[in-house]
Amino acid sequence: MKTDVGEYVECDGSSLGDSLRDELQQQYDKAFTLSDRDARAAKAVADEIYVKAGDANDPYWQGLSRYLAGFCFYNLSEYDNAMEEFEHGDQIAQEHNLPNLVIKFRNGYGAIFSRLGRYHDAIEQFTEGLKKAREMGLKSDTGHFLINLGEASLLMGDAAQALSFELEAEGLIPELAGESRYAIDVYYNLAEAQSRSGRTEDAERSYRRSLETATMVGNTLSEVEARVRLGSILADRGHEAEALAVIEEALRLSRSCGFPFQEAASLLACGRIELSLGRLEEATHHFEMAVEVADSHKMGDLLSPALESLSTAKAAMNRFDEAYHDLLKSVEAAHTWSSSEAIRILAGMAAGYQLEKMKREAEAEKVRREGLESANERLRTVTSIGRSLTQSLEPRDILTRMWNELSTSIDLKLLGFGIYSPESGVIEFPGLIESGVLQKASSVFLSDESSLAALCVREKRVLYYATSDEARSALGDHPIISFGSTPVTSETILYLPLFRENDIVGVMTVQSTRDHAYSDDIIEMLEAIASFTAIAVENARIMIRLNKMNQTISGEKEQVEKAALASSWLAEHDSLTGLSNRRFLERVLDENIRLATLEDNNIALFFADLDDFKKVNDAYGHDAGDRVLVAVAERLLSVFRDADYVARVGGDEFIVAAPGVKDVRSVALMADKVVASLNEPLTIAEGLISVSISVGVALFPEHGHSSQELISRADEAMYLIKRTGKGAWRMWSASVRSDEPSWSSGMLGQSVV
Template sequence: MNEAEVDAANERAWSSCIQTPQSTLEESERTLAAATDLGYARGRSYALLNIGWSLYYLSRLPGAYDSFVAAQRLFEELGDVVGLCRALNALGVYNHFIFRLDKAVDFYTKSLDTAKANGIKDREIVAMGNIGELCLELGNPQEALEYLIPAYDEMPDDFNQGNVADCLRNIGQCFLQMDNLLLAGEFTRKSYELAKRAGETIIAADSLETLATVSIALGELAEAERLVATGLSLAGETGNLSQRASLLIVRGTILNCMGRPGDALVVLLEAAGLCQDINLKSKLFKAHEQLSKSYEYLGDHSKALEYYKRFAIFRAQVQHEDSTKRLRSIQTQTDMESARQEAEIYRLRNIDLKGKTEELEEINSQIVSISRIGRRVTASLDFNTVVQTMYDCLKPFLHMDMFGIALYDGDRNQLVYKRYYEDGERRHEHRINADSESSFAAWAFRNRKPVLIANKDAEYSSYLSKPSTRKGAAAQSVVCMPLAIEGRIIGVMTIQNHEANAYAPKNLSFIEALAPYVGIAVENAIIHDRLEILNKALSDEKRSLERATLKISHLANHDTLTGLPNRRLLFELMAKSVESARRTGGRIGVVFIDLDDFKPINDRFGHAAGDSALVAMSDRLRGLVRASDIVARIGGDEFVAVITNVKTRESIEMVARKVLDECSKPLSFSGKSCLVGMSMGISVFPDDGEAIEDLVNRADAAMYGVKHVNKNAYAFSSDSAPLVRRPD
């Protein structure tokens, strides 16, 4: 392979690395080896760049980074500005993907500046598109459009179609974040069609994911599922794991919305596994959120809680990293401002030095304050505490006659101030319709933009069709700051003052810098509340299960009519009594009882009367023995009484006599009385045996002996002949 062939191979790889990253990687590695053998540095630099992109699209990020850095160094040594722009852009994309947004914007800006300085229009357009995508990632879709639309307008007809499609897709994403589903669908559909024609498979799959999200928002779930299926097929062609994971999460969301949580589980577990394998935390927490919903729909509150906790943990990590980056970005801007101030000071030779120094000190002081307030407000998991903490922290900086944080209630389409402060007094529950035409907070929420009003009477018409109708003293100065999480507006922070001109643009900037922290704190409070709900549901489910278990256990061990222990529980309780008697040397009396002439009661008075008789006799038996004794029903009209912890046979006989005396008293049915007698057989532990079954059988046999001789009497099983005893 000569130098011309190396260049041709690099051109082919540059065009194919997105569609076929694996085969492009193999070809570029061969090209790199050939260029190295030739000592051809330019060929090596472009081969390294292509290797980096192939590894990136295969989600092998560490190798991609090393290749991009090596390519950048070679391009700098060679003075190849086109290659350098490409390498800087690649490093920006890499840092963008791993959420190092401060570094991403640095590389994108260097690529843009280099392209502008050298008149490389195509690289300038690409860099503008990337900066727009970064603004989109930071939740600023309006600012993103300020880069993306000019970039799209400047793209010539022969511009790389993949870049055109990607720009259109990002414009669609901006409109999606702004809840403009019509334009989101229109631009994204153009992106998909263009990417499909150009063979840009990865961009086409990304566009399908966005279109599916639009369809979900429109309630067109079948169409959303079809789009995701097509996207997954394309992702399978490229082998892009991060794209597959993202599409699987969307599919899981669709299945949950369709009421198919079982199918969603399978899909989402695969997505979570992929995210873990490639360390894709920005998607992993979304998979866990949907998994929690799937388990909740299936009634498995334990698993729902487990995955919601995982969601909260990874969400917090991503938020923390995002907050750190935002603060670093603010610090970077301050450093740049400091440098400009120093240059200005040098140029003017100390003119206005004092004023500029004070301004710089104020900026630095605000940075410290933002960091301190951010740490305080995100330390709480209770929403009311978040509101109070923010109010207390802002009081030294701003005079506020009203302060509150409203959360969006999607079910009612309202902004709800659960807690707010007015004239220093804490108040509760104020609601505003989100589509209100007389509320600055509603305007900020709908338009995803902050509001700064210096004189409400003079300026309200710029925002509202009619003046505010809120009761109380009229506020002339107003700041409303929308609170966003992952591109979603979750609420609005509102500050008001009765006086005009109370707040300036610098106050708005201060509030805007704090807004991400407040958004995180509010989201954490919402997550905490949901965890509490899941915990309660799990506890309720556990208690319900325990109650059901107890009920089942009771039904399994007790007679349903009388509530007495049944045969199964009788034998368990007797086993414990026998074991106790063995230890203490005591005796146990087993009294087998059969009601005499019970059938005529059923025949004469009916089965309901018969049941009443059984209940009445069981109540009498329970009332005639001690709490430590046992009374069980083991058959239709058969009972067993176990007299525990006695010393002599006479003690047992005394109980038997008492039972016969009391139970011989007549029962009343429908105003008529009826006598119910009983025949009883008695065995004694350990005199008549030690096995429980034997003792019951002996007592049963003695009872039948009584039946044959006479009724309404008792006999001991140890008697040589049935010695029948009747009550005195």
């Protein structure tokens, strides 16, 4: 996180005379300059300021000296000491009613929370500080809070939001020209956001600007940080030798100035480049040093990736046992330091690490026994199912995905999973698949003595019966409950409990008409799949609760939409497909138009509308129509680049903004791909459904200079396709509005040459 202890201090609230104020300002500037090279010396100067301000009975400078001292400890990765200094200074500011100073401590607290992996707490502090700074008209504080909110957004995985914050911060650079540190931090964080958004060349330019400014003003800490990230970008672009030289200089500087966090980051970056070059010994050495530094200084956000990288290097050297243990340590470290949201994601990762262990064991068996291919096939099945399951919230869709994968790998008669509700004591089966046919939903009570599913949940253990007689014996005198009205025909019956951390959330059953159908290897594979299923079930359980809550609200749809708008994420995204909505698209498009104007770049805008979508709803129902829209969204995402913006703006209308397109030929190829993406039928729970799509295209700057103008013209081009053929695309031209249309460069549904 970036500080705002910059070269100039607004001293509202200070009672000092001009002479002493100037003296303290000079000492403050000296300490600020030192803090990036010799943080302990800077701390000593901050203490001198505290004593002089105390003698002069000036609480403002006393509190400000504690703010500076806190960031000195922060640079040294001594977070407990940093927090004590911030709390001391904050108390002084609160007691003496110094709002300009109180705001600064929101930045200090947020920086520590972010470094410790408590990103939600960090964002809360930065957001509160930004609000107050704007209300009070404090430009410098406003800019620094924007910078840090952008960085926190990146750590939470929201590159688009981060880019928005950093671009707003960049706009304040002319007003804060006297703060060289501010420009350094803006360019650095802007580069981070550009890199995550796939704009690699822009990111390299921004990193270089940050590095040049930091070097020019002697800001060693910022120079080190910029070097590390610039080196990583250069390595990604194939310039490994230059990258290593840049990062090794960062490592030298961080060690000479006593910056352990930056030292660990430099070691990690060096190791990754060496690993990509096949220098395994050197990479392992650097990763081991990074782990040592990160662990000794409680660097939660670096310890886990350092351990994971060390595991990768050791695995490449066939040191599998060490690699596996390092990987487990990485998961434990991530669990310790991450927020609750990150913990949910790590549960899915943990199952993946278990699969890595299974894969190593299978490879070790390669020279000792046959059957390697079947073991690998099981691993592929588990990996595919795990990746697929955690992407869905709809229980019946989850079940269908599982059946499609498992039915080709094992003998399968019946597959299902139940969602357990501790509050009601009921296990709800949203559906079961028997012989490939999706059955209706059913449920059992936890107390039911005739249910194997209830027995599995009560005893929290795997139940495996090689024959139906064994299953009947397990229930004593109670008959086995069947699903629906059909008699029990399964011979081999397996029930697996589904756990999330220490809580049981459901049960999964796999059954076959053959006895002794499942070997120990297959059961082990199914237990691994159960880890992923537990995540999917937990997500489905949350969705079921939300649906039940929504059913109690009068005017359900209108109220849900209002509730969605209350959330900053839902306010800018479509709740059905997860795509951006029109509001977000227009904001991002306007910003990209501004950048494209400055950089002389092009933007292509695609307005797409499904053909005859009403027929799908009429034939299959609106639930099926929703699933078709989700599937179409996935097809569109697969066509466009990561840096493009795909949005759903109406019932069956989608808009895509593609900045940085090279020429009209590239646009035509992209439009061809959009139309062709729906040539293959969509697979949903109801079966295969075919739809086509009509697309209108408009270009910046040729066809418009604002988001509204581009959208309107792409819409016009799309509706002309609707009237003249459907299932094709058209580029807008002035003749689109005429009674006798003139095809734009002959581009109806074909590439331009």
